[in-house]
Amino acid sequence: MVSALLYLQYHTFRNRLVSRFKRLKQPKYLIGAIVGALYFYWYFFRYLFRGYANGRQPGANLAFPPEQLLLFELSGALVLFVIVLLAWIIPHERAALTFTEAEVAFLFPAPVTRRTLIHFKLLRSQLRILFSVLLLTLFSSRFGGNAWIHALGWWLILSTLNLHFLGSAFARTLLLDRGISNRLRRFLVLGLAGVMVAGVWIWARQTVPELNSARITDLGSALDYLQRVLTAGPALYLLFPFRLVVRPFLAPDAMTFLGALIPALLLFLLHYVWVIYSDVAFEEASVEASQKLAVRIAAVRAGNWQGAKKNQKAKRPWFSLAASGPSATAFLWKNLIGVGQVFSPRLWIALIVIVMVLCFSLGRGGLNQNLSVVVEIVIAIALSYSLLLGPQILRLDFRHDLPLADVLKTFPLRGWQIALGEILAPVAVLAVFQWFLLVIEAGLLLYLPGLERTLLLAIAFGAVFMLPVLDVLLLLIPNAAVLLFPSWIQTGKDSPRGVEATGQRLIFALGQLLALVVALLPAAGVFAVIFFLLNFTVGPAAAIMPASLAGAVVLAVEAGFGVMVLGKLFERFDVTEEPGG
Amino acid sequence: MVQVEGLTKLYGEFTAVSELAFSLQPGEVLGLVGPNGAGKTTTLRCLAGIIPPTRGTVQVGGHDVVRDAIAAKKQLAFFTDEPRLFDYLTVWQHLNFIARIYQVADYERIGRELLTELEIADKRDALPGELSRGMKQKLAIACGLLHSPRVIYFDEPLTGLDPLGIRRMKDSILKRAREGAAIIISSHLLHLVEEICSRILILKNGRKIADGTLDEITRKFSEQPGDANLEEIFFRATSETSAGASPPPLPH
Numbered sequence: 125m126v127s128a129l130l131y132l133q134y135h136t137f138r139n140r141l142v143s144r145f146k147r148l149k150q151p152k153y154l155i156g157a158i159v160g161a162l163y164f165y166w167y168f169f170r171y172l173f174r175g176y177a178n179g180r181q182p183g184a185n186l187a188f189p190p191e192q193l194l195l196f197e198l199s200g201a202l203v204l205f206v207i208v209l210l211a212w213i214i215p216h217e218r219a220a221l222t223f224t225e226a227e228v229a230f231l232f233p234a235p236v237t238r239r240t241l242i243h244f245k246l247l248r249s250q251l252r253i254l255f256s257v258l259l260l261t262l263f264s265s266r267f268g269g270n271a272w273i274h275a276l277g278w279w280l281i282l283s284t285l286n287l288h289f290l291g292s293a294f295a296r297t298l299l300l301d302r303g304i305s306n307r308l309r310r311f312l313v314l315g316l317a318g319v320m321v322a323g324v325w326i327w328a329r330q331t332v333p334e335l336n337s338a339r340i341t342d343l344g345s346a347l348d349y350l351q352r353v354l355t356a357g358p359a360l361y362l363l364f365p366f367r368l369v370v371r372p373f374l375a376p377d378a379m380t381f382l383g384a385l386i387p388a389l390l391l392f393l394l395h396y397v398w399v400i401y402s403d404v405a406f407e408e409a410s411v412e413a414s415q416k417l418a419v420r421i422a423a424v425r426a427g428n429w430q431g432a433k434k435n436q437k438a439k440r441p442w443f444s445l446a447a448s449g450p451s452a453t454a455f456l457w458k459n460l461i462g463v464g465q466v467f468s469p470r471l472w473i474a475l476i477v478i479v480m481v482l483c484f485s486l487g488r489g490g491l492n493q494n495l496s497v498v499v500e501i502v503i504a505i506a507l508s509y510s511l512l513l514g515p516q517i518l519r520l521d522f523r524h525d526l527p528l529a530d531v532l533k534t535f536p537l538r539g540w541q542i543a544l545g546e547i548l549a550p551v552a553v554l555a556v557f558q559w560f561l562l563v564i565e566a567g568l569l570l571y572l573p574g575l576e577r578t579l580l581l582a583i584a585f586g587a588v589f590m591l592p593v594l595d596v597l598l599l600l601i602p603n604a605a606v607l608l609f610p611s612w613i614q615t616g617k618d619s620p621r622g623v624e625a626t627g628q629r630l631i632f633a634l635g636q637l638l639a640l641v642v643a644l645l646p647a648a649g650v651f652a653v654i655f656f657l658l659n660f661t662v663g664p665a666a667a668i669m670p671a672s673l674a675g676a677v678v679l680a681v682e683a684g685f686g687v688m689v690l691g692k693l694f695e696r697f698d699v700t701e702e703p704g705g
Numbered sequence: 706m707v708q709v710e711g712l713t714k715l716y717g718e719f720t721a722v723s724e725l726a727f728s729l730q731p732g733e734v735l736g737l738v739g740p741n742g743a744g745k746t747t748t749l750r751c752l753a754g755i756i757p758p759t760r761g762t763v764q765v766g767g768h769d770v771v772r773d774a775i776a777a778k779k780q781l782a783f784f785t786d787e788p789r790l791f792d793y794l795t796v797w798q799h800l801n802f803i804a805r806i807y808q809v810a811d812y813e814r815i816g817r818e819l820l821t822e823l824e825i826a827d828k829r830d831a832l833p834g835e836l837s838r839g840m841k842q843k844l845a846i847a848c849g850l851l852h853s854p855r856v857i858y859f860d861e862p863l864t865g866l867d868p869l870g871i872r873r874m875k876d877s878i879l880k881r882a883r884e885g886a887a888i889i890i891s892s893h894l895l896h897l898v899e900e901i902c903s904r905i906l907i908l909k910n911g912r913k914i915a916d917g918t919l920d921e922i923t924r925k926f927s928e929q930p931g932d933a934n935l936e937e938i939f940f941r942a943t944s945e946t947s948a949g950a951s952p953p954p955l956p957h
Contacts, residue, residue: 438795438832447804447812454805462793531789533755535806536778699755700716700747 160627201366277373455545540691586672736902
């Protein structure tokens with residue numbers, strides 16, 4: 125029976141790989157694969173062959189002093205402890221091995237024992253683990269050390285954790301069957317953890333000099349305190365099993381690794397025996413979990429991350445929609461509902477209250493100028509990221525609705541009306557977010573003496589007009605791309621994955637950057653001319669405002685033209701083309 | 706009401722629909738039948754203006770679906786085999802959205818009546834994810850009928866409906882036809898086509914091989930009038946060989 129499951133696993137993997145190679149016949153995938161491969165080589169693999177930027181050679185041992193290694197080991201063990209603790213506290217469902225719907229349909233009615241199904245599940249999870257090990261090893265090897273030790277170390281950590289998650293799920297189900305509710309279990313686990321932490325705390329208070337607020341401000345002292353607490357006393361022993369799991373990964377050489385490997389493997393085998401001999405009925409919960417998983421995968425593949433959430437709830441519209449009026453507003457209304465509870469009015473009100481309190485306290489408290497400057501910098505960074513990442517995160521436009529393109533095409537609307545409507549919601553959300561940041565920035569500027577306050581306020585004022593139009597342009601680019609190259613962008617059906625997809629995304633990102641630069645050039649030119657002309661007569665602060673307005677007008681004209689082009693692209697878009705490629 | 710002339714749709718070198726021509730009057734129900742890959746869905750998509758024909762013209766209510774798309778689309782509704790809904794809009798929000806798109810001033814009254822007629826009035830605040838397949842189908846139909854279309858296309862309208870839903874759907878189609886709508890139904894369910902369609906158009910490999918009333922088609926493909934039902938006629942008409950071919954035998 126196991127051989128049949130191995131056959132299934134092997135051929136699933138092989139066929140997936142073959143189909144990936146087959147599609148390399150298409151130039152778009154081939155080019156993507158080359159660019160993706162170059163990216164992975166440049167970012168990860170070259171370090172394995174050519175040494176490190178800091179002169180360290182591949183495979184070179186990391187020379188950490190023993191105390192530092194112990195601290196690393198204990199820190200890793202502490203992280204594992206927290207993960208394991210959460211695995212016993214947070215979940216509330218019965219044990220459910222997640223299979224695909226096809227696996228449920230074929231394997232559950234088949235004469236396959238429960239233990240075989242667990243083996244199959246473990247076997248399949250190894251594929252995921254091995255892929256994670258590869259990525260983690262490529263990443264951790266950049267900092268030096270032996271790649272093989274890192275790979276085996278990561279494998280032991282992830283595999284043991286995987287078994288523990290499974291075993292704890294079975295144990296939780298057994299407890300439920302024996303009348304121990306989730307609440308009681310959480311109480312007991314938290315109580316036990318509390319006793320352990322209290323033990324460490326009492327010991328630390330008696331043995332190690334007390335940690336006071338003065339020491340917290342100094343990172344070095346805080347780390348030193350942590351090292352003292354963790355490397356002696358009860359913490360050292362309480363974290364012992366977790367240290368066993370981490371130790372092989374941190375081994376500086378092969379001999380130390382082999383020494384650390386035996387206890388770690390023993391722990392791994394103990395977990396394996398625990399999982400295999402747990403006789404817990406998981407089939408019913410698994411069927412339900414598989415169905416939920418299928419729904420969530422379908423939702424994610426349709427670009428609907430909200431839909432992928434559990435218990436999706438109906439959301440109120442942000443405004444009432446009359447039966448007459450511009451049709452683009454209907455799309456704004458619809459997509460704002462889809463933006464979901466994350467961007468609910470309640471959140472905006474909460475943010476505004478927080479900011480008002482912050483500004484008020486800064487003003488009353490005699491002003492902490494350093495903090496104000498930090499907040500200003502953070503806001504500037506947030507504004508930049510909103511332009512860079514906002515259009516990628518907010519995808520409730522053509523990227524989300526393309527699977528329903530046939531429905532949209534039956535609407536008695538011009539292409540530009542649909543195009544305008546589709547991008548309005550992300551533009552609105554981004555613009556409100558950016559205006560919100562600008563208001564905070566302007567508020568903080570009032571508290572900062574010694575700066576060119578008027579000039580900075582003028583820049584903020586100009587940004588109020590420029591940013592929304594810039595958002596429109598930034599959103600037009602990916603929306604046009606999804607209509608022109610539906611196979612390259614994640615839309616409703618299967619999104620492309622793999623090295624070639626990474627390459628495609630890189631090419632697309634470069635193209636997007638180029639298109640943005642081209643779009644910005646005329647506006648930047650107009651801005652520069654007006655600014656320099658007025659600068660000599662009225663000064664920089666007064667010159668910025670009309671220059672920004674003129675720049676915004678140029679951008680708006682470009683955006684209007686872009687919407688018309690996007691509309692034409694949608695009208696010409698062939699719904700029979702496979703977005704998933 | 707619907708006038709199709711020389712409709713041809715090519716995908717590269719593959720001909721999905723070839724030189725299709727027919728017309729449909731108000732109140733007529735046309736059954737579009739044919740084997741898998743005959744071009745039924747492509748034809749309906751061209752008729753609805755979803756995909757442009759490679760050659761030929763389609764007029765809906767006197768408006769060309771390509772050149773005068775807005776006026777043509779205002780008069781039609783297209784129901785796909787799989788209900789196509791916005792997964793984050795509730796039932797009523799769907800109607801609200803569609804009302805704005807088609808500018809239906811009295812949508813609240815019409816919407817309430819439609820939901821009652823389709824027996825999903827109690828699901829007004831439910832999301833599509835909370836509806837059964839049949840209910841989703843009903844919601845799609847309510848959205849499509851909200852603007853009182855004069856031309857309606859159905860692609861496999863009975864998929865996923867329970868027996869009562871099937872009965873109601875048939876009644877609803879016939880009611881719209883009696884009210885003057887021109888209706889095209891694409892379906893593999895030949896008994897449905899036989900029962901409610903006043904005309905039948907058989908497609909094979911994108912070409913029209915028969916068009917007429919059931920009697921006319923029967924006469925064309927039967928040796929003697931009245932010796933066969935639509936299923937029999939379908940097999941004869943779509944078989945590679947000439948008339949006389951029979952369906953595969955049933956298992957014992």
